[in-house]
Amino acid sequence: MRVLLVHPSALMYSEIYLRLEPLGLECVATSIREAGHEVRLLDLQIFTHRDYWRELETFRPQAIGFSVNYLANVPEVIDLAVATRRRLPGCFLFAGGHSVSFIAAEVVEHARGAVDCVVRGEGELIAPRLLEAIGDARLSTLPGVVTADGEGPTPLMHDDLDRFPPARDLARRRRKYFIGVLDPCASAELSRGCPWDCSFCSAWTFYGRSYRKASPEAAAADIARIAEPNVFLVDDVAFVHPEHGLAVGRELERLRVRKQYYLETRCDVLVRNREVFEYWRRLGLRYMFLGLEALDEESLKLHRKRITPNENLRALEIAREIGFTVAVNIIADPSWDERQFAVVRDWALTVPEIVHFTVATPYPGTEIWHTESRRLTTLDYRLFDVQHAVLPTRLPLVRFYEELVKTQSVLNRKHLGVAALRDTAGLAFRLALRGQTNFIRMLWKFGSVYSRDRQYSDHFKPLKYSMRPPEAHSASRPRARDLFVHLGAPSRA
Numbered sequence: 001m002r003v004l005l006v007h008p009s010a011l012m013y014s015e016i017y018l019r020l021e022p023l024g025l026e027c028v029a030t031s032i033r034e035a036g037h038e039v040r041l042l043d044l045q046i047f048t049h050r051d052y053w054r055e056l057e058t059f060r061p062q063a064i065g066f067s068v069n070y071l072a073n074v075p076e077v078i079d080l081a082v083a084t085r086r087r088l089p090g091c092f093l094f095a096g097g098h099s100v101s102f103i104a105a106e107v108v109e110h111a112r113g114a115v116d117c118v119v120r121g122e123g124e125l126i127a128p129r130l131l132e133a134i135g136d137a138r139l140s141t142l143p144g145v146v147t148a149d150g151e152g153p154t155p156l157m158h159d160d161l162d163r164f165p166p167a168r169d170l171a172r173r174r175r176k177y178f179i180g181v182l183d184p185c186a187s188a189e190l191s192r193g194c195p196w197d198c199s200f201c202s203a204w205t206f207y208g209r210s211y212r213k214a215s216p217e218a219a220a221a222d223i224a225r226i227a228e229p230n231v232f233l234v235d236d237v238a239f240v241h242p243e244h245g246l247a248v249g250r251e252l253e254r255l256r257v258r259k260q261y262y263l264e265t266r267c268d269v270l271v272r273n274r275e276v277f278e279y280w281r282r283l284g285l286r287y288m289f290l291g292l293e294a295l296d297e298e299s300l301k302l303h304r305k306r307i308t309p310n311e312n313l314r315a316l317e318i319a320r321e322i323g324f325t326v327a328v329n330i331i332a333d334p335s336w337d338e339r340q341f342a343v344v345r346d347w348a349l350t351v352p353e354i355v356h357f358t359v360a361t362p363y364p365g366t367e368i369w370h371t372e373s374r375r376l377t378t379l380d381y382r383l384f385d386v387q388h389a390v391l392p393t394r395l396p397l398v399r400f401y402e403e404l405v406k407t408q409s410v411l412n413r414k415h416l417g418v419a420a421l422r423d424t425a426g427l428a429f430r431l432a433l434r435g436q437t438n439f440i441r442m443l444w445k446f447g448s449v450y451s452r453d454r455q456y457s458d459h460f461k462p463l464k465y466s467m468r469p470p471e472a473h474s475a476s477r478p479r480a481r482d483l484f485v486h487l488g489a490p491s492r493a
């Protein structure tokens, strides 16, 4: 069967800093290809909708699978499915991915027959079985599969991360993938899941709090196959188990792999496992993203971050000592007034780190979705991108965005525009000579994307698809079965 896998467009407010390959879709592509299907992948972060329609004409897919990791992409995917159904009525249309796993039934409903099914959870084990069951009543009895007729049992989680290495060969125009100065940049995965349980995050609820690792041999071999000089490690929290990080590193040394790396981890993991980060510094780890989230004890407790402000600051010191370039995230609460923005701004200007802001957002799959969502001011999927306020703001909304954009632009002046070019002129020039312009363009994009009026006016766009709020609200902790996508142990491939 001819199968087209599609990743939706980049979210406007994140494409400044990065654009990365759709790794999950590439893993699903491997499992489908192994089952004997002809597979193509189209990434709308790089290609346009016009390219999509052209692809339908030339490839004539019999099935199309959309990846919906981000809530804000839901309307785009539904609209594409509806228009595709009109052009190719016989084509089987399905969706899968992180966010859609928490809202599967409502997406099937919104699409009014245009989406044949939504696949909840990991796609590798179930996608080939799904394609086999097309046109068969068994479809809605498959694990994790949700159709208009019903829902199958709990999704399958596979027990062997080595089994389906990403089909990177299917991602076209790969030189468009980058993160900051790592231009071009591929992605890879050493582990899946997160054992922590922060109240604003859905990484742990998706995998039912499980944590799995690729074997050091397979992980290193996968990175060795990457053509790009730079690699972004997508793990939720890198090097939770230091011995695993060390073993992967040794394998990379044995294979003589030399790359530059970017990863995400927790501050306490960095403090506890300093030796593995030092070792990876020697292997080429240069950049890391640390989810600081808040500067004060009370907010950290509220986020259930299970860390103290001192540990966070200690991690920053360690990162500086080792010589990493660090980006940190702070969650801006809608209840912030001018004073709170100013406190964070003042702090951020005194540290050398790159400081990013996200807006506290209860979205399906997070615990705060169950405890906070009664206060939602909007049900527009497009605003659930952690750059918009979906809860009531203490400041008038337009003032909140003014403060947010002002804070972001003050901080960005440290790292973008002329300042950045001064520090990285040599690198920018070398990249330009090779035709790699993602990084240089990034330095000037901020002003054209972030603006108070633009973010404010996003709230007044006509609403086509409305999110379904949770049925029961509760101030206390929701039960595991109301939160988790994957329940129970991994299954064998």
Ligand code: B12
Pocket (backbone or CB within 6 Å): 009, 010, 011, 012, 013, 014, 015, 018, 019, 020, 021, 022, 023, 024, 025, 027, 028, 065, 066, 067, 068, 069, 070, 071, 072, 094, 095, 096, 097, 098, 099, 119, 121, 122, 123, 124, 127, 189, 193, 200, 201, 202, 203, 206, 234, 235, 236, 358, 363, 384, 385, 386
């Ligand atoms: C790496 C990552 C990124 C990367 C790259 C993402 C990309 N190009 O796809 C970068 C750094 C760019 C990124 C950015 C953002 N991210 Co992000 N990201 C992740 C992270 C940590 C891992 C994703 C990943 O690659 N996993 C590994 C692969 C193998 O798994 P996967 O993609 O989930 O795919 C599997 C299944 O989902 C499924 N599947 C996926 N697609 C399909 C399609 C079909 C048809 C089928 C059947 C199955 C299927 O099968 C795959 C294999 O098992 C997740 C957290 C998480 N654990 O999922 C957050 C996460 C997805 N990101 C999140 C957020 C908020 C963001 C940002 C909005 C943050 C920001 N500040 O702007 C931006 C927006 C990016 C954009 N779209 O433009 C949230 C999602 C929130 C939401 N509900 O919408 C998550 C869940 C993190 C969190 N803490 O809550 N992100």
Ligand code: SF4
Pocket (backbone or CB within 6 Å): 194, 195, 196, 197, 198, 201, 202, 203, 204, 236, 237, 266, 291
């Ligand atoms: S924020 Fe980080 S540590 Fe907390 S649950 Fe999410 S992935 Fe895990």
